[in-house]
Amino acid sequence: MxxxxxxxxxxxxxxxxxxxxxxxxxxxxxxxxxxxxxxxxxxGAGRTDPERIDRIRRLKTQLNRLDAALHDTAHDFARAHVAARIDAAGAQAAETIDPEKLERSIAAQIALACRTSPHHGRTRIRVARDLHNGFDHLRALFLAGELDADKITAIVTAADTLTPDQRAELDRRLAEHDLTRLGIGRLRDLTRRLVAEIAPADFAKRCEAAKKTRRVTVRPAADGMAFLTAHLPVEQAVGCLAALDKAHRDLSASPEPLTRTRGQVMADTLVERLTGKTHATDIDLHVQVMIPVEALIDPESPLPAEIPGYGPVPADLLATNKGRTTLRRLITRQGVVIGGDTRQRRFTRFLDELIRARTRNRCTEAYCDAPIRHIDHITRAADHGTTTLDQGRGTCEFHNYLREQPGWKVEHTPDGVQTTTPTGHTYPNAPPR
Structure with a gap:
């Protein structure tokens, strides 16, 4: 033995x-x-390559099992937190508790503990909840380490509209497939197809309702670029792509030599048709730009300018645009906003811009990368907080409303600004850099 x-x-x-x-x-x-x-x-111990591969495989299996344990613990915390709030409110007041606000508080605490964003915290708690309500086979694979958290999340979120009984039916159908041999994309596609088969009427209603969520967003990319994303009904999206592709084919058939790639032609055509300009480089700009004070002192300084929320850009890049350009300069030292110039007369509007630029238009709460939607008083105005640069912080809607939930507190400390959760844990806000 x-x-x-x-x-x-x-x-x-x-x-x-x-x-x-x-x-x-x-x-x-x-x-x-x-x-x-x-x-x-x-x-770093001496091993053969086959031994290293076997070790990687076993480590990944155990990592998956630890992720499963984390989800189970998150589920237990959520159930206990809800029970405690109901007990604290009493039998009559319990009916007045807003489930959405309560979930928001739970998700935020889990997100902070996992050092991630509230969106991922909410996703994690919903996945943990659904795994315990119908997905017995899927959860068993997770606990055994056969599927990782990303694949589990892809499957569960694709079925988030199902009832527990419908999830159990989906779980049974998924068990007929070898899920361990499929990638995330195939798992998501398989789940969506089965969900449409299990609840066809709900699927049709969701497709119709989804058209109301059409929107256009922009997010930063590397090297002075950005992603412009249109969330459209599929027939409209395909039609747009076909029109841009036709523009490239028309130019390719013209006698003049084509010096741009297909992707460049399609991108330029999109900008021209959206802005009404003849050339994509002719767009008018009104840009808030952060300029290092060192660059103002030394024209040869290599420090780049920065557009808050979108990243660094070479200073001369903005000057090469052929359209009309209006710049609002905000002066920085070591990345922190220290002043600015403006022709706006309303101080409150300029103060709003300074606060947003100070954290690159990102929410100041730890691990949250959402854009700023609200300017929040660190010390509430009701508690005699002043409307100054030091007392202001930019937050997303989620975190601005979250601090109003029971047990949450935001305050100044000698090291900066700190958030305290209902369990008494403290988290410093993201530094203004």
């Missing part, structure tokens, strides 16, 4: 007679942490 060796507890001498007492839950994590320490210490 082989003896089982318990791994050492990190930070403690096993020969010490006065080891601290751990609860069962704490002891489980202590052993996991000790095992990870040993894995990291032996990562």
């Amino acid at each position: 082989t003896a089982l060796l318990e791994p050492p507890i990190p930070g403690y001498d096993l020969d010490d007679e006065e080891l601290p007492a751990f609860s069962d839950a704490e002891l489980d994590l202590v052993f996991v942490e000790a095992a990870v320490d040993r894995l990291l210490a032996s990562a």
Whole structure:
């Protein structure tokens, strides 16, 4: 019989007679942490390539199982948090609790603990909830480490409109396939097809309702570029792409030599048709630009300008545009906004712009990359907070409303601005850089 060796507890001498007492839950994590320490210490040990591949495979399996344990713990926390709020409110007041606001508070706490955005926190808690309500086979694969969190999330979110009974039917149909051999895209497509078969009437209603969500968004990309995204009904999106492709084919058939690629022609045609300009480079600009004070002092400074929320750009890039350009300069030192120039007369509007630019138009809450939607008083106006640059912080809608939930608090500390959650955990806000 082989003896089982318990791994050492990190930070403690096993020969010490006065080891601290751990609860069962704490002891489980202590052993996991000790095992990870040993894995990291032996990562560079001499092995053959086949052994390394086998090791990678086994590590990934255990990582999946840890992710499954994390989802289970998140589910337990959510259930306990809801029960505690109901108990605190009392039997009569419990009916007045807003489920959406309560979920928002739960998701935010999980997101902070996982060091991720509220969107991912909400996704995680909803996936954990649905896994416990109909997805028995899928959850078993997750617990066994056969599927990772990304694949589980792709499947569960594709079926988020189903009832528990419908999820159980989907789970049964999914069990007929070898899910472990499929990539995320194939898993998502398979799930969507089965969902449409299981609830065809609901699928038709969602397709009709989805048309109301059509929109256009922009998000930053590297090297002074950005992604312009149109969320459209599929027939309109295909029609737009066909029109842009036709523009390229028409130019290709003309006698003049074509010096641009197909992608460049389509992109330029899109800009020209949207703006009504003859050439894509003729667009008019009204841009808020952050200029390092060093660049104002030294014309040869290599420091780039920056458009808040979209990233750095070479200063001369803006000057090459053929359209009419209006710039609002905000002066920075080491990336922090310290002043600006403006012709606007309303101070409150300029202060709003300074606060947004200070954090690159990103929400100041930790791990949140959402764009700023609200300017929030760190010390509430109702608590005699002043409307100044130091007292203002930019937040997304989610986090501005979140601080109004029971147990949440935002305050100044010697190290900056800090958020406290209902469990008493504290998280420093993202620095203004």
